[in-house]
Amino acid sequence: xxxxxxxxxxxxxxxEVFFVQQHDPEALRRSRFPPRExxxxxxHWTTNVLGNPTGFVQAVTVDGELAGxxxxxxxxxxxxxxxWLGRRYWGRGIGSRAVALFLEEEKARPLYAxxxxxxxxxxxxxxxxxxRRTDTVWxxxxxxxxxxxxxxxxxxxxGVS
Numbered sequence: 001x002x003x004x005x006x007x008x009x010x011x012x013x014x015x016e017v018f019f020v021q022q023h024d025p026e027a028l029r030r031s032r033f034p035p036r037e038x039x040x041x042x043x044h045w046t047t048n049v050l051g052n053p054t055g056f057v058q059a060v061t062v063d064g065e066l067a068g069x070x071x072x073x074x075x076x077x078x079x080x081x082x083x084w085l086g087r088r089y090w091g092r093g094i095g096s097r098a099v100a101l102f103l104e105e106e107k108a109r110p111l112y113a114x115x116x117x118x119x120x121x122x123x124x125x126x127x128x129x130x131x132r133r134t135d136t137v138w139x140x141x142x143x144x145x146x147x148x149x150x151x152x153x154x155x156x157x158x159g160v161s
Contacts, residue, residue: 005097007058007105010069014059015045017066021086030119031084034140049073056106060098062089070102072111079108081149095125103129103149114144123147 019042021027023035036044049057049071057071060083068085083102085095103111114137115122123145127133131147138144 003062003092003094004064005067005094005101006061007070007098007101008061010050010057010059014066014069015042017086018045018069018084021068021084024087026087027084030122031116033116058102058105060085060089060094062094067094068098070098072102072106072108079111081106081111081113090121095122096128099125099129109150111149113147113149114139115147117143117145 019038022033022041035041049055052073055071055073057069059066060068060070067089068083070081070083072079072081074080081099081102083095083099085098089095111131113126113131115126117123117136123133126147126149129149131149134146134148136143137146
């Protein structure tokens with residue numbers, strides 16, 4: 001059976017699932033992204049993510065079930081990409097399909113993404129979609145690979161390999 005990956009607008013009830021996903025111990029180990037307490041998380045998503053008029057945020061569903069999110073935002077003059085999937089959706093190509101769908105709508109280039117250097121699956125996912133490594137950056141004492149998706153080549157805008 002083929003898993004159907006779709007994107008849709010984020011609904012308020014989705015935030016509860018996103019909150020639980022960001023506290024998964026294995027996700028934290030792979031991302032090196034510090035989890036937020038409930039009130040801080042909800043305020044951040046309501047104000048800084050969903051309330052950001054220049055942001056683009058989509059929920060990822062698999063066969064109609066909420067799996068995670070993909071988003072883009074402006075940070076210090078650069079357009080950045082982030083994504084997060086619940087652990088049960090890892091390793092099945094869902095992240096690649098979701099981000100590829102997102103990139104069909106998100107046209108800003110260059111588009112930057114940072115992955116913890118030890119999260120080789122995330123780095124491979126981004127490279128498979130045409131992102132290239134540029135350098136490393138440090139967040140909270142952890143090294144992250146900085147990748148960029150440059151101007152589209154050949155008209156498609158997404159380099160899927």
